Amino acid sequence: MRTVLRPRSAALLFTGAALALSPLAGPADATLPVDRIDAAICYTPDQHGGVAAKGGPGGDTREVSASEQRAIEARTAAILKAKRERGIGVPKGALAAATVPVYVHVMRDAAGNGDVTDTQISQQIAVLNNTFAGQESSAAANTGFSFTLAGTFRYNNNNWHKDKQSSTYRKRTRQGGANALNIWLVDFAYLGIATFPWDYDRSPGIDGIRVHFDSLPGGSIANYNLGETATHEAGHWFGLYHTFQGGCTTTNDEVGDTAAQSSPTSGCPEGRDSCPLPGLDPIHNYMDYSYDSCYNQFTPGQSTRISNMWTAYRA
Ligand SMILES: [Ca+2]
Numbered sequence: 603m604r605t606v607l608r609p610r611s612a613a614l615l616f617t618g619a620a621l622a623l624s625p626l627a628g629p630a631d632a633t634l635p636v637d638r639i640d641a642a643i644c645y646t647p648d649q650h651g652g653v654a655a656k657g658g659p660g661g662d663t664r665e666v667s668a669s670e671q672r673a674i675e676a677r678t679a680a681i682l683k684a685k686r687e688r689g690i691g692v693p694k695g696a697l698a699a700a701t702v703p704v705y706v707h708v709m710r711d712a713a714g715n716g717d718v719t720d721t722q723i724s725q726q727i728a729v730l731n732n733t734f735a736g737q738e739s740s741a742a743a744n745t746g747f748s749f750t751l752a753g754t755f756r757y758n759n760n761n762w763h764k765d766k767q768s769s770t771y772r773k774r775t776r777q778g779g780a781n782a783l784n785i786w787l788v789d790f791a792y793l794g795i796a797t798f799p800w801d802y803d804r805s806p807g808i809d810g811i812r813v814h815f816d817s818l819p820g821g822s823i824a825n826y827n828l829g830e831t832a833t834h835e836a837g838h839w840f841g842l843y844h845t846f847q848g849g850c851t852t853t854n855d856e857v858g859d860t861a862a863q864s865s866p867t868s869g870c871p872e873g874r875d876s877c878p879l880p881g882l883d884p885i886h887n888y889m890d891y892s893y894d895s896c897y898n899q900f901t902p903g904q905s906t907r908i909s910n911m912w913t914a915y916r917a
Pocket residue numbers: 853854855856857858859860861862
């Protein structure tokens with residue numbers, strides 16, 4: 603996730619993330635508590651002039667340890683193998699593609715604050731289409747995924763607006779199946795929070811992404827108001843990790859063509875090289891924490907991972 607209004611601090615990035623996410627969460631509908639399932643915290647916009655950041659107190663997805671990461675990879679490979687043997691999914695070497703129905707939930711407060719216009723929503727969908735189609739850079743991959751607005755819902759609830767009782771409001775309002783992207787627009791201290799696809803089967807009711815309403819195109823969060831927080835969170839929803847997952851390790855984010863980086867990027871520091879491993883930091887990648895204006899790509903390797911995760915968990 604991307605967090606808002608907090609100084610970026612790599613040291614804090616993975617330590618307290620889950621704490622602020624679902625303080626009022628009810629019993630989880632699965633083995634993991636809800637705030638362990640969707641604690642993927644992304645950035646901290648510096649709208650009050652603080653240190654630029656997409657870091658914050660936690661991650662915008664739940665923390666995945668190295669051992670759990672290995673287990674997820676093994677589980678995914680086994681599911682893909684079993685599906686392939688049953689003729690489900692695309693042939694080996696081909697990439698999945700789909701049009702994803704998007705349900706937007708505008709969680710306004712009782713007085714109607716926190717609204718966004720229908721124009722902003724259509725602009726947000728356009729940003730998702732543009733970014734997942736690789737239109738922002740010649741180096742960007744076309745993931746093959748597109749998005750269509752399937753419904754817009756507006757609510758007036760002070761708690762929901764502030765992302766309180768989030769497991770409750772998500773379960774009550776979520777639309778569609780595993781292939782549907784639900785976006786809840788809220789006012790919280792983060793830019794966004796996402797669930798991962800491998801958690802869908804145990805917690806389908808909370809699946810989706812929570813995004814700060816002022817990060818949409820035309821929103822008020824400086825440097826993070828081009829709608830690419832939703833791209834970043836959707837990347838998690840498709841199964842991508844941060845490019846700094848695992849730090850300076852060869853495994854890092856399980857994607858071969860994203861160079862390892864030690865920590866999140868803020869701003870757009872060309873030439874940043876935070877790991878001795880080959881390659882400059884992927885500061886233009888949607889799965890880093892750079893400014894929206896710095897973002898311009900998913901890589902072919904990320905596109906392949908999205909395809910595999912889609913086939914395993916959402917197709
Ligand atoms: Ca990588």
